[in-house]
Amino acid sequence: MNKILILNGAQPYGFATGKLNAALAERARDRLTAMGHNVRLTTVAEGYAVEAEVENHRWADTVILQFPVNWMGVPWSFKKYMDEVYTAGMDGRLTAGDGRGPEAPKKNYGMGGTLTGTRYMVSATFNAPAEAFDDPAEPFFEGLSMDDLLRPVHLSAKFFGMSPLPSFGAFDVMKNPEIESDLARFDAHLRQTFAEADHVAA
Secondary structure (H helix, E strand, O other): OEEEEEEEOOOOOOOOOOOOHHHHHHHHHHHHHHHOEEEEEEEEHHHOOOHHHHHHHHHOOOOEEEEOOEEEOOOHHHHHHHHHHHOOOOOOOOOOOOOOEEEEOOOOOOOOOOOOEEEEEEEEEEEOOOOHHHOOOOOOOOOOOOHHOOOHHHHHHHOOOOOOOOOOEEOOOOOOHHHHHHHHHHHHHHHHHHHOOOOHHH
């Protein structure tokens, strides 16, 4: 059994109310609970207690980061959550400084994380179609993958010592949504990812 923290980082707007991200976060909670895992869900836009969230990260074996990609990154309210919670955790609970020591002050930056036994999974929704990624002929992303675009999110997790599970993406959700297909893919992704994660942890 895993202890899983799900963070719904959606920021509601009039044109994008966050229903899909809420559905994915709640679906992950329900599916993973049914699989026997202990799950906590924080909906960032509804408010949170910084100290409780630091402890949630310390409690969790796995953290799922669920969010829509806004202007090539996380929504502002989710970034605020990260700034507040992760900064509070720099007192040694989530990281022991930035990884550098007096014997080598220029080396090992970012390697002081204390969550080395914790895994994380990115699950993001995009207005961009899947075909915009991984294709050097596409002029905007120029061959970048979803994970390339979200490299800062991955580096933030690495800073705290967490290791990645395979990412999930739902694409073209504004102009050409295929919600039922996305939900079915998400279910399959959860089954495969957490079955494999449990096997590795065993």
